[in-house]
Amino acid sequence: SDYSKEPPRHPSLKINSKEPFNAEPHRTALLSYITPVDFFYKRNHGPIPIVNDIERYCVSIGGLVKNPLEISMSEIRKLPKYSVIATLQCAGNRRTEMSKTRKVRGVGWDVAAVGNAKWGGAKLADVLELVGISKNTSSSPLGGKHVEFISIDKCKEENGGPYKASIPLRQATNPEADVLLAYEMNGETLNRDHGYPLRVIVPGVIGARSVKWLDRISIIEEECQGFFMQKDYKMFPPSVNWDNINWLSRKAQMDFPVQDLGLAQTLQNCLLCLNPSAGPLKGFQLKKNTVLIQSHSEAFGLSAICSLEDVDFVKPGKVTIAGYAVAGGGRGIERVDISVDGGRTWFEAQRCQRGNIPYQSDDLNNDKWAWVLFKAVVDVPESTVIIAKAVCTIAAIVLMNITIIPTDVDTASNVQPENVEVVWNLRGILNTSWHKVQVRRAS
Ligand code: MTE
Ligand code: MO
Structure with a gap:
């Protein structure tokens, strides 16, 4: 070539x-x-x-x-x-x-x-x-x-x-x-x-x-x-490796427009990613009728902090925590939550889309396919892990959303409630785990 x-x-x-x-x-x-x-x-x-x-x-x-x-x-x-x-x-x-x-x-x-x-x-x-x-x-x-x-x-x-x-x-x-x-x-x-x-x-x-x-x-x-x-871009549970992979067992990764997103499909995807054959992953439970946080499914939804790098130094005074959140499938971002204490406590960030960019005559009159930027300006009193997680709307299943709730969080030792292990797959796609950056406080 x-x-x-x-x-x-x-x-x-x-x-x-x-x-x-x-x-x-x-x-x-x-x-x-x-x-x-x-x-x-x-x-x-x-x-x-x-x-x-x-x-x-x-x-x-x-x-x-x-x-x-x-x-x-x-x-x-x-x-x-x-x-x-x-x-x-x-x-x-x-x-x-x-x-x-x-x-x-x-x-x-x-x-x-x-x-x-x-x-x-x-x-x-x-x-x-x-x-x-x-x-x-x-x-x-x-x-x-x-x-x-x-x-x-x-x-x-x-x-x-x-x-x-x-x-x-x-x-x-x-x-x-x-x-x-x-x-x-x-x-x-x-x-x-x-x-x-x-x-x-x-x-x-x-x-x-x-x-x-x-x-x-x-x-x-x-x-x-x-x-x-x-032969690519398919989501597999963490148990699948290069020796036991069966490409035909999964549908091509797509994500669907909201009107095609069936409840059964979504549920199946969530469950699939929790590896039903092996039982639910240790430390997680599914709870009905609550808000969906980070589905590990076809949704390409994820958020990331872009104002800070891993192991950045932060100075005393206000620190800007900003980045993007994107849901995929035309779904909205309902909330972006930030933690500056490694996941013990959370607060909501400000969200913004086009801000003051005016609409033009050929523009679509909404921004449903676009990401949402988030921002929070806060004190970071000590060296810590900063986390961002987004909550997205699943219009098709408003009556029955799913939360994946950590059940064995050790708050005292700052164990991350959501880690990349859950979404790990051999091709490394759709890393929707909570985004974390470690910061060190400069005195
Ligand atoms: N189309 C062609 N013809 N060839 C490619 O390699 N890559 C695809 C897609 N379309 C690709 C393609 C992939 S995997 C992605 S993520 C996007 O294009 C990237 O688009 P971009 O380079 O404009 O960001
Ligand atoms: Mo891609």
Whole structure:
């Protein structure tokens, strides 16, 4: 593969792998609501493709459709334009931390394999109407049930073939799911690293499904059989290792728009992650009819402190504890709780979304796909562990939420009530455990 024509990148990015290029910004870059393009994490599986002749570039739409079509960039730009502020997060975000407990496989990431951008483009639901697939449908006239996105880039996981992924047709044709074919990022033409000239944005879902450098769309009967759908990005309980893994036993990691999120599915995911075959994990119990705290499920929800690094020194006086919380699936963040005594006592942080950024005419009138920033300014009287945890709304199961409550917290010795062991999985994805930073008080 040819890595000699990579685009220029900001020198401050922390490079986790050079070829393919995988890099994240310093965590303090995530303290602004919109992440600048330069500081947006870059996650690739091969060299960045080059599209020189934009006049000749087009996306073909085929598969189980009556009238296949090739659509040019200028035709895509003529469709109604929408702007969606959406957080994109790699399922491997915070993987490095997970590896400290027990080694996991995959590119290491700190807390910044996530970013929030304003994406501009055409709605996939509008594009699919051009090939005779109507809105809000789960099956095409020829029996297609999934929409596959095939890219221009080539990667070794696909044996030199293109990167690809799929989403259910129901989601693709739902205008409210806001799936975009995006040609703009933060009001500018999409750059090469992020998918020039056209990429998919699937809000609320792990980043792996937002295929960059789109080449083809195929309407298919079964879910895409590509590597990243079938042999990667699946959540397994801590007991599964590389010897006993059965990839077919799990569905592809997705997260669903709220209207598709069934109670049974959610419950099953929570239970699955608690490893039902081995019984509930020691020290945890499930309690009904309470608020959900940190599901260890398909939700990519997590929060992270970005104003402090591990083992930072804090001076006497007020300390700012700030960061992001993101729920996934279009769910909101109900609360962010902070502890400055290692989890013994908690208080609520301030939350903010777009603040005083005005809405523009093509903007979606809500920020449900976007992260929430949190902030608290407090005294930190001594060396301690600072923790942030988010509480997210699960609209579909308001009547029966689940709390995972620690039952053996040793308050005297500051045992962490929620640790990474519970969510540990061999691929190191979806580290939704409470984010902790240790600080030392300077006198
Ligand atoms: N699309 C293509 N064509 N090739 C890729 O390697 N990586 C995916 C997704 N889309 C990828 C891709 C993954 S795993 C993530 S997390 C996001 O793109 C990252 O998008 P970004 O680099 O714009 O942040
Ligand atoms: Mo990813």
